[in-house]
Amino acid sequence: MPVRLSAVIRRSLAKRRLAPRYSGAGLLWRGVRNSSWPRVWREPPLKKSYDVVVIGGGVHGLATAYYLAANHGITDVAVLDKAYLGSGGSGRNTAIVRSNYLTPEGVAFYDRSLELYNTMSADLNLNVMFSERGHLTLAHTDSAVRTMRWRAEVNKLQNIDSSVIGPAEISRIAPSLDTSPNTRYPILAALYHPPGGTIRHDAVVWAYARAADAHGVDMHQKTEVIDITCEGGEGPDGKGPGAKVTGVCTSKGDVSARVVINCTAGWAGLIAAMAGLKLPITTHPLQAAVTEPVKVFLPTVVVSGSLHVYVSQTDRGELVFGASVDPFATYDMGGTLDFTEELAGHVLELMPAVSEMRLLRQWAGLCDITPDYSPVMGFTPVEGFLCDVGWGTYGFKAGPVSGEQLAKCVAEQATPELISPFALSRFDSGMLVGEKGAAAVGH
């Protein structure tokens, strides 16, 4: 257990290295002197032992490591990633953030994340370019309108700015949308959520990594976890329920650890299996694509649930698209043509005007899909082995709050209120999270 110190002392102790601060003035100064900036994070050697090992260098793993160090003074932490930082979903997501979820527990949770995102640039001293441009979820059927209203009403009760608006208002906010009533899937209404928007996803990864590094956390890229060591469990090698974790084996050597945290999203099931556990998770690729840039014309994020498509335009002028996950489970990130065909068809339903724009690149990332569209967070039946997985298609926005709460969970050895609905044990009791409710409504 960590020694309990006051937060102030903890923080000052934790800030071992003083990174030069990023600022416009600093940029000018270095420009004039022609000098370059120091490394964003160190490349330390892998130690034989760490207090906490975080597997996965995405937003979730890095945020967890950062908050362990910054909020709780736990700095003997390693983040291991088999490739480069942000190589998983964190580096390939469409960067949409919002908090207008359906269940009160979901809303509270994501709202805290948005709060952290709002001050992140200043807190972590790196501009993550949070573009609070508003988020429109379109409804094309009566039942979808009903679901939108359900979400809006729950949101209002939690003081989240979210309301159902009609075609005229939609057209005013995003003139490129075809709101005429005669399309195949007419836009009947939308859930409008002004605080939603996009963030420069890679910057979030780098900001957490840089800040965690400043607190002494070790980042190890190209370091793959190939096994987890346990003792005392029911399964072979002492793994499985009832076991206690003792460390990890990696492509660069073995590491012992008191706590091991699984933040590997699409690969979460493989890591859990290394500890002898099964998860309620299937890995499906989710694809995304960008067009060539054009002058900015789409001011908000637009999502259509029934047409399975979402789109936003970056400051660079590209349209960034996403859709629903691929229909079958696979770890192959090659991508498919069908995705781009469906996508284009649906985008042109919404915005015929972009038909002459060209698709520049498509890619895929792996998503860890759970049966109730909600994560699996916190303790598991293996002592010292924690999970922050099941983030499916929506986990980027949850990175900050997940890291914050998971760090708290590790430091205080108790499940924080905000994440208690997301415990793995809910699948044992059959009490799934209500986000599933609306997902199955309104076919």
Add this chain to the structure above:
Amino acid sequence: MLLVPCPHCGPRNSADMSYQGEASSRPDPSSTTPTEWREYLYMKHNPAGWLRENWYCSSGCRRFFTVERHTVTSEFREPPLPGSKTPRPTGDGADPARGAP
């Protein structure tokens, strides 16, 4: 577009098929325990490797069948096994074709 080997039609585009997920066996409902039943409902092996899974030839012969597919290389092991006794729970909203950002 993956070609899925239907035991009746031959190889078919995956778009003509409906994926049924991991094969698992249904516990006897009269004697099952909550833990066992919910493991059947929710828990997955989700391996990165060979996976036994079910498909429905929905635009073709409309038969269900079980195959082994490698979830990294997308290869199928031949021959496919016609008719599996491994129904999946459906209608539970766990439709992977959904997913909001």
Add this chain to the structure above:
Amino acid sequence: MIRRLEPRSGEVIDRATPLKFTWNSKKHIGYAGDTIVSALLANNESVFSRSMKYHRRRGVLTADYWDPNTMVQVGTEPNVRGAHRLLEADMLVSAQNAWPSLDFDVKAANGLFGRFLTAGFYYKTFIKPQRLWPAYEKVLARFAPGGVVDLNTPHGYHDKRYCHPDVVVAGGGPAGLAAAISAAQAGMNVMLVEHNHHLGGHLRWGTDEDRAVADELEATARMAGVEILTDSTVTGRYDDNWIAVSQRNHPGVVERLIKARAKILVVAPGLIERPYVFAGNDLPGVMLSGAARRLINMYAVRPGNRGVVLTANADGDAAVVDLERAGVEIAAVLDARAGETISKASGSSRHLNSVTLLDGSTVKADLLVTAVGWTAPTSLLNMAGDRPCYSPKAARFFSTALPDNVIATGGIVGDGRLDELIAHGASSGELAAERAAAVKHRLRSTVTRAQTPEGPEPPMPADHRDGLCKAPHPELYRSDTHGMVDFSEDVGSKDLLSAAAEGFDSVELLKRFTTATMGPSQGKLETVNTVAVLGEARGESIEEVGTTVWRPPYAPISLGALAGRVFEPVRVSSLHEWHTANNMKPILAGQWIRPDHYGDPAAEVTNVRTNVGIIDVTPLGKLDLRGPDVPRLLNLLYTNEWSKLPVGRVRYGMMCAEDGVVADDGVTGRLGEDHYLMTTTSSGAGQIWQWAEMWLQTEHPDWQVHVTPVTTGYTSINIAGPRSRDLLTRLVDDVDLSPVAFEYMNVRSGTIAGVADCFMWRIGFTGELSFEIHVPAGFGLHVWEQLIEKGADLGVGPFGLEAQRIMRLEKGHFIVGQDTDGLTKAPTTGLTPLIRLDKADFAGKPELEWSLGAGAPELPVLVAIRPTDPQLVPDEACQILRKGTAEIVGRITSSRFSPTLGRSVCLGQVTPEFAAAGTEITVRLCDGSDTTATVMQHHAHFDPEGVRLRG
């Protein structure tokens, strides 16, 4: 300065057809066959764009599709490749990334601050004060490059095509042509795809002899029956050789997506010439050897007056010859093979003036041509799983391992004389043909309907081709100065070095931090130089650094082409035309278009309650079930008991998924000994059919049941209202409709309005006396019209979905998916008597057993609710709160104003604490105000005893 040369032997322009066009509102004339850029150059225009970040003037660089500097706006179309798109009469062409004009661009001021705008500068600035960031963001967004989307652009005529060629060849250069020819001559059906407008690849801008070879190859290919697509690109290779082709020259179609399931793919994309990194390498007047040669030999355009050539290979040498023949004065030739190179290029921002050599001496020139080597466009090979490997000797990447169904040939494989390339192509075509034959044989023996092939399956032929050599080539990437690496992203070698020094020193992080290789040419020009600079920074070889991931599409493809024709199936019933002719207000329900109402839903309700109404319920799912084991199936699918349903009776049932969540409901009737008709909800029809098949095929293959979907085989009409019997009696002779002979929840078959084989059953969602009739669909309209005609004096009128929804709510019937959701377990509906736990098995049984057992967690309860204010209709989805708090204890799932009762009525889900009849609940309305309502004893607000429907 006259740019257009005298007619030349290889030119592709048609001087007999001059075309007028406009460039930035200036009028010019070019020729048919010109690209936009060749025509502009011929008109002495040499600046085509401004760079993305620093807004530097940019001239021609590669003079082909990949030219990063010549993207222009053509009419409403943004980002047109000016060096690829053919000129058309009256084209309106303008520069994209300049404001207010190409010549005077305000943002060029950025250039002055260049050293502060290092890669990723925005991550380090605008951090504080945070409230100003949105304003900065708006400014940054103005710098987005690219053209303008016209919001009135229609989705033009696009379509798609599938095909199954034996061999697809990507690339119509000598190697690709030779491969296509030999495969076709071996009897294969071959599709050859060439990205450019002309076949022949690099031979097109080569010597007269080169062109003669190209012409001959082309003629032979046509003779051999090769399907040739020009101005078309193989944009992707996906699983199992699913090949995407963008066809841009099909008559009548803007752009077509071809999806080819190729037995074999031959990849022959040649090589892409790469730029050299040095100061001033992006000045107008600096171009690659391929650009100079294309302009001279194909378009008869002289690229400059006085030129310096840096050559590391035969193409550079050939460029010297071509330039001389075009009358360009050669000021200097630097041979990189002898260690010579240049240091930098200088000029005004408008044009190159001089070239500085390594020794510091300068040479005056307005043209600098570099030939420093190639990038292998391995993209398609990578999509096939290959991991190309760098050869320092040949200074480019080569493929390592390909699957059997992908074969590479030509420049991407190695070097050689033209005859050697052609020989390699030809042997690749032969190999492709042999392998295609093996694949074909296997397909024909596995696809059941195909003709069975003769003989045993041939083994997959091994690759015995003679390889091509890897000719030595100097590794020439960066000179001793810094220059542009990614022209479209404005990323220079200095940016890359400083990003690497900051720790973004793996190729993937470097890419994301600097955006190098992320622009429109996707690394085809930039990747190798980026990797070389990073290697320099890390002290590693190009091999060790590796490359970023190539991804589809190979060349950008329009969203219109990907979308194709919009095929979104719509379903209508046999009565659709009648509805349309009778003032239907349609509503979309899944794929169905249905009448929501015909003008006044409240009046429709009243008419049903007082006279008689008819509604088209055709979309109701209908499954014909036959066989002795149908009752077993019904017992498995429904929660209630089905063993003893007598012939002639129907019964209501509810279905659950395995987690106990309500999945569907409906009635099933027994029509004969072994014959049943099941109805499902309209939206559940497809799913329930598949659900039934799944149980039958996998869990109980021994049961004898045949399930046949007959949803639209019958036009289904519900005749509802106190006069419904009177009406139906007028059309039916052979069935006794009297209350005693035909009781509630019974089914009969008979003849309606002369139509035999109809079913009618006495049930109804509306709560009225009603008959649901199912008429063979081809006669549906006839029966409907007869009902309208024969019932005129009874006051018959059509009613739509809205009226039905109101009436079912008055009656308290829930709708699966509206009053239930993805977590609603069966007990919530209150239909607990229909959950027969004494049955051995049914879908979801264990969960329901536990949720009804002692100590089970509390489930919400579905209740009828009446707002205290009878005129107030709370919107559906309004939340129910614990009084005085924001705690949610339920929600309104359905609400309507009931014309029958003259008040609002609702259904809702509440926690058990609030479920008792008479409980007063608080409803939060959408406007934020609260109102009260009362929980009712019965779900039915109207006729709870069901007197009417049993009448």
Add this chain to the structure above:
Amino acid sequence: MADQPQFRSSVTNPVATPAGAPALTDESSLTKVSVRARVGASPLGVDFTRTDRRDGVLIAGIRPDEWLLLGAGAGVEALLAGTEFDGSVNRIDVTHSRLCLRLSGVCSASALEKVCSLDFDDTMFPDGATGSASVAKVSSDLIRDDQDGEPSYLILADRSFGQYLYDAIHDTTTEFSSAWPSS
């Protein structure tokens, strides 16, 4: 009854075939009976994916457990009456549930392959073969039934898609008409 009922197809607005294009006709009024048996049985002596013609009735093995009989009502009835089935066989009249279109002409396969991913090569889908697939996103059964030496395909789908499917297939044929712009 006063009015004699008259069968109406779900293709309510057929369009004239453009000159030179494959001909699209609506044959929905044919009697269609589905014969169901156990997988692997062969109640009519016709295998899965094969067809046979007997006394003017087309018998198509469209699924491993389903055979479709198409023809004039009397012919189909006679054929059924003259065949002995065991007790596990069921016959369901699907005349009203299935739409039936016919596409004929030299370019009919080229037209079809614009909306259907099956391989229509003569060796892969010979005359007398059947296959099921999505046609313009509607699950359909296809039967190759050449006429007068020219390729011809029957396309059967759920009745409610009638006009939509007709229009979609008609659209694919226009490219082969003489009115289409040529390069």
